[in-house]
Structures are given as C-alpha cells and as structure tokens.
Amino acid sequence: MATQQLPQMQVLKHGAKSEAARALQAACNRRLRSRGLDAITVREDGVVDAKTLAAARKVAWALGAQKATYEAITDDGVIPIGVQRMIRNPGHRMDAQKSRGKARMSRLRAERKEQAKKARSSRQCAVNAFLAKVGTREQPTGSNGGGIITAMETYWKFGRVPWCGISAGYHAVKFGGVKGMCSDVASVQAITNHARACHSPYGKFQESPEGALPGSLVIIGGSGVHVGMLVKPLSGGAAKTVEGNTSFGPGGSQSNGGCIAARVRSAGEIYGVATMNYPG
Amino acid sequence: MTPDLWTPSDELLGLDPIALQKIQTPFEPEDLEAQGILLGDINDDDANEAAACLVLASLDDDVAGTETGEADDDEDLDDPDDGEAISADV
Numbered sequence: 001m002a003t004q005q006l007p008q009m010q011v012l013k014h015g016a017k018s019e020a021a022r023a024l025q026a027a028c029n030r031r032l033r034s035r036g037l038d039a040i041t042v043r044e045d046g047v048v049d050a051k052t053l054a055a056a057r058k059v060a061w062a063l064g065a066q067k068a069t070y071e072a073i074t075d076d077g078v079i080p081i082g083v084q085r086m087i088r089n090p091g092h093r094m095d096a097q098k099s100r101g102k103a104r105m106s107r108l109r110a111e112r113k114e115q116a117k118k119a120r121s122s123r124q125c126a127v128n129a130f131l132a133k134v135g136t137r138e139q140p141t142g143s144n145g146g147g148i149i150t151a152m153e154t155y156w157k158f159g160r161v162p163w164c165g166i167s168a169g170y171h172a173v174k175f176g177g178v179k180g181m182c183s184d185v186a187s188v189q190a191i192t193n194h195a196r197a198c199h200s201p202y203g204k205f206q207e208s209p210e211g212a213l214p215g216s217l218v219i220i221g222g223s224g225v226h227v228g229m230l231v232k233p234l235s236g237g238a239a240k241t242v243e244g245n246t247s248f249g250p251g252g253s254q255s256n257g258g259c260i261a262a263r264v265r266s267a268g269e270i271y272g273v274a275t276m277n278y279p280g
Numbered sequence: 281m282t283p284d285l286w287t288p289s290d291e292l293l294g295l296d297p298i299a300l301q302k303i304q305t306p307f308e309p310e311d312l313e314a315q316g317i318l319l320g321d322i323n324d325d326d327a328n329e330a331a332a333c334l335v336l337a338s339l340d341d342d343v344a345g346t347e348t349g350e351a352d353d354d355e356d357l358d359d360p361d362d363g364e365a366i367s368a369d370v
Contacts, residue, residue: 036330039330058331061334082370083370086370089366092366104337108333108334115332125328128329128332129328159296162293181308183308183309188288190306226286242335245289250285255286255289256289256292262335262336
C-alpha cells in the first residue's frame, strides 16, 4: 500500500487557509458521513471559516472531546492540534473519550429517531432552523449584530438592537411560514399583549408551557424581559427552548447575552407562553 | 431574578427611538430574497434537522448520567497515523 503524505498539523485559526485545514475538513466530513450527518458536511477548500469551526466542534463532540475543548473551538476560533488529531485519527482516542463519544452518539441517534417518527411540520422546521444556529454569537461582543444576527434584524428592518424577539419571529415566519406576524415581535410585551388578545397569528397566552406546541413563543424572566421559542415542554412546567440574545448557561445575562443558545428553563423562569398558529 | 442577568429587553429597545417606532407602527416583513437581498441563511430542512438533533443531544451533556451508549463509532477510517497519541485533556 502506498504511504499517503500527511499535511503537517498546525494550530488552525479562523480565517486562515492551509492544506492542514483541508485535511481536517475532509476528516470532519468522513466522521459526519459515517454518523449519518451528510447534510452538515462542509466545503473542503482549506479555509477555516465559521462553518469549518462549527463542523470541527460537532465532530469533536461526537468523538467524545471534553465540553471545554469543543466549546473553545467556536468560542476562540482556534482548532488545536489535539482536536485535529482526534478528528483525523479517532482510533487513537483514550477510552474515556471513546466512551463519551458512544454515549453522545446514542443520544444523537435517539433524537434523530424521535424526529423521524414525526412528520416534518412547519413548526418543527422553524424550531430546527433556530436550533441549527445555536453557538452563534454577536460579532463583536455586545454589538447586537454580526453575521446572521444582522440578517435577522435586516429582515425586520431593524438596526442593531436587542434581538430576542426579532430572532424568534424571524424563524417563525421565514422557516415556519407563519403569516401576519409584524415587526412588533421585537417587543416581548407586544407578543404578550397579542397573545392575551388572541390576535392572529398568535393563538393564546398561557402561564405554563404544558400542552403548548413547538414553535410557540416562551416569555422568560418576567413581563417584557425576554422571549425564546419552545422546543419541547418538560414536566413540572419547565421547557426546552431555543433563544436569541441570551447566554449559554445561567452565568451570563439571560436577556441580553449576545448568543443563540438552547436552554432548559425552569417553571420559575417562565412567565408565560404565547401559542402560535403555524400553517399546516 | 438577579436584575443584571435579566435586564428587560423591552427597556433596552425603548432607548432606541427608531426601533420604538417600528414596534409602535408594526409592519410585515418584505420578501427580501425576491428583491435579490440574500440573508445568508441555510434554507435546507435536512441540514437544519441534523444540526438541531445534534444540539439537542449535546444539551444533555450538562446532565449527569450513567448512559453507556450502544452506538458503534469505532469503524472510522483513520488518516495515516502520525504516531502521536491523543491527550486525555482533549
């Protein structure tokens, strides 16, 4: 068998172009394909762009990298050599990494099985498109804009403003096909008022997420404070949500944190739910 | 609720008179893409679904569990070996 020449591994930084980056992209794509994730493969052009960083993060997660390791890839815009080695040579992983990887793949397959059981509704398309952007951050930090965040604001003809309602409304309309939603979706209070008054396309206002369908808007933190999109109600009045302009965990600003994050909100954090009328 | 973690979004919006006007005189969005303005979003439901499942599965990383997992992910083809081990810190 001919020996294949390996491009020398080097720390890969956002924006750089190299043969090492191309080799990593190819390895990422192999790992994604072997896990049935063909749909999220990346271009093998050797450029370390945001999509490459996101793909490396996903593959590192699937292969069992520690949370701090895979989060740092997109947080810092850097792919260290250790991560590249894991992605290009997964057979060399430590047992703990393999074990984490297996458990994660088990959860991923369970999620995919659950999605496959349901018909792909317009609600689910809205939620999935929002979830697919988890990890997005304002660029620069604190700017209320950058990349897809600016695109969502442009969609509603806003400048760089607090964007939790803007992002939820963008996904409901653009990916969920909700008709009749207006620019006042930027205001948490306006969402609440419309839902209380049952103004179409809002359905009704309810205090608990129980019984609400995915794609409903969840008012969080109090009246006029913050809004996200319901992924799934949980027991005890809690809910899985996807939110714009929050933080990845409880430590940072919950209502102006600059990130798109998937969260589990407790009953105590949830002020109410505005149900939404989606087509179909 | 800790005030600095829960600054009301509406209060911040209220500081911007142009934003306030767009809220007080609401309008529906135009089809920007029909006007040739590309938003750079991923209009691929399959890709979004795959990415969404991955996010939801990773959300449970925070939950301590005893899952052993049954998925076999050891069938990956490695790149040619560079002879280096992967650090346990990764």
